[in-house]
Amino acid sequence: MSERELSPAVVIGTGLVGASVAHALSRAGVEVHLIDQAPSHAQVAASRGAGTVDPADPVQVRLVVVAVPPKALATVIADALATYPQATVTDVGSVKGTVLATLRGSVADLSRYVGSHPMAGSQRVGPLTANAELFIDRTWVITPHDTSAAHAVLDVQELASLCGARRVTMGAAHHDEAVAQVSHLPHLVSVLMAGSLTRVPAEHLRLAGQGLRDVTRIAGSDPQLWRQIIDANSTAVLTELRLLRDELSALVDDFDNPDVLAAALQRGLDGTRALPGKHGLSATNYARVVVEIPDTPGALASLFADIQAAGVNIEDLSIDHDLEREVGWLAVQVTPQSADELAAAMTAAGWVVRDREPQA
Numbered sequence: 001m002s003e004r005e006l007s008p009a010v011v012i013g014t015g016l017v018g019a020s021v022a023h024a025l026s027r028a029g030v031e032v033h034l035i036d037q038a039p040s041h042a043q044v045a046a047s048r049g050a051g052t053v054d055p056a057d058p059v060q061v062r063l064v065v066v067a068v069p070p071k072a073l074a075t076v077i078a079d080a081l082a083t084y085p086q087a088t089v090t091d092v093g094s095v096k097g098t099v100l101a102t103l104r105g106s107v108a109d110l111s112r113y114v115g116s117h118p119m120a121g122s123q124r125v126g127p128l129t130a131n132a133e134l135f136i137d138r139t140w141v142i143t144p145h146d147t148s149a150a151h152a153v154l155d156v157q158e159l160a161s162l163c164g165a166r167r168v169t170m171g172a173a174h175h176d177e178a179v180a181q182v183s184h185l186p187h188l189v190s191v192l193m194a195g196s197l198t199r200v201p202a203e204h205l206r207l208a209g210q211g212l213r214d215v216t217r218i219a220g221s222d223p224q225l226w227r228q229i230i231d232a233n234s235t236a237v238l239t240e241l242r243l244l245r246d247e248l249s250a251l252v253d254d255f256d257n258p259d260v261l262a263a264a265l266q267r268g269l270d271g272t273r274a275l276p277g278k279h280g281l282s283a284t285n286y287a288r289v290v291v292e293i294p295d296t297p298g299a300l301a302s303l304f305a306d307i308q309a310a311g312v313n314i315e316d317l318s319i320d321h322d323l324e325r326e327v328g329w330l331a332v333q334v335t336p337q338s339a340d341e342l343a344a345a346m347t348a349a350g351w352v353v354r355d356r357e358p359q360a
């Protein structure tokens with residue numbers, strides 16, 4: 001149950017993020033009403049247990065979560081503030097400053113509005129891709145403004161907590177500068193890399209391994225949504241793009257100097273180590289144990305049961321699929337001290353352990 005009363009809540013925009021919030025709130029016992037410009041999206045989300053499409057009594061509503069594309073945010077937030085007179089209104093948009101500026105120009109009293117942004121999502125869209133676990137242990141940025149009421153900030157903090165996220169509070173402009181660096185520039189780099197594959201012959205693409213898939217996953221996102229995100233934060237993104245262009249130019253210009261390449265590779269490694277690890281703690285060096293799994297129903301469940309029986313804590317995991325054979329590989333990341341023990345237990349349980357390697 002919720003520490004603060006957020007019930008009943010309304011979620012407007014029931015795609016990936018909105019429906020995921022709705023699932024998480026419903027699971028926490030909050031009564032959730034779903035609204036979407038495409039009624040079928042709200043119906044699909046409701047049929048999967050995210051809430052109800054029955055309308056809420058507007059005066060009873062305590063919380064409204066707006067999860068529509070960036071261009072529509074300011075209008076929908078302003079409408080929600082007018083329609084639900086007692087509710088705290090938040091949004092989950094990827095950019096905060098431009099939305100706040102538009103609202104300041106159109107809404108007299110913004111005290112019940114507090115922006116927010118869960119740093120979790122995927123390259124997919126729509127209610128079928130939603131899940132209640134999306135935000136667990138992920139960062140949820142809360143961006144109060146100078147006239148946000150304290151109770152509204154507490155409501156949004158409670159929302160993030162009910163979704164299982166770690167809260168970070170900062171101003172809208174600071175948020176936008178940060179996400180240009182950690183989300184929007186990475187997105188564009190992934191897009192440029194994936195775009196370059198359109199000139200690579202198919203026979204070469206067959207050689208692609210997990211590395212290329214890691215680098216290009218987010219380029220598979222909805223171009224329309226991302227056009228709106230980048231447009232809404234264009235000044236900060238352009239600053240980052242220019243810095244990266246200068247770094248790329250310096251590498252190209254001095255490419256025959258082995259020290260320049262060595263420095264670039266080392267800097268990349270330093271960058272990966274600077275990233276916080278699980279639960280926001282500093283990055284840990286895990287070891288990877290890679291186990292082959294047949295592509296059959298129940299194989300993963302029985303593998304997880306054997307890992308649990310071995311008593312080893314999984315820190316992270318990923319699955320890679322063989323393009324030719326009907327198998328996949330589950331790479332389980334564990335502390336270096338547990339890797340030998342896990343590899344031995346897996347082998348004893350009849351699994352094929354392909355690799356056991358320390359990870360930088």
Ligand SMILES: NC(=O)c1ccc[n+]([C@@H]2O[C@H](COP(=O)([O-])OP(=O)(O)OC[C@H]3O[C@@H](n4cnc5c(N)ncnc54)[C@H](O)[C@@H]3O)[C@@H](O)[C@H]2O)c1
Pocket residue numbers: 012013014015016017018035036037038041067068069070072076092093094095117118119120121122123124125126127225229
């Ligand atoms: N995709 C991500 O990884 C991610 C992560 C965090 C935040 N966000 C932000 O969340 C918001 C939603 O993104 P998403 O990925 O869930 O997209 P989505 O396309 O899955 O969902 C958007 C939903 O909003 C509905 N919609 C559009 N205009 C509307 C309107 N005027 N009124 C009511 N409903 C409307 C659409 O029909 C759709 O169901 C965006 O602002 C995005 O910046 C996205």
Ligand SMILES: O=C(O)C(=O)C[C@]1(C(=O)O)C=C[C@@H](O)C=C1
Pocket residue numbers: 093094118119120121122123182183184218
């Ligand atoms: O695709 C993912 O894994 C994401 O988490 C997407 C991601 C991100 O860049 O971190 C993308 C945009 C959102 O505003 C928040 C999250």
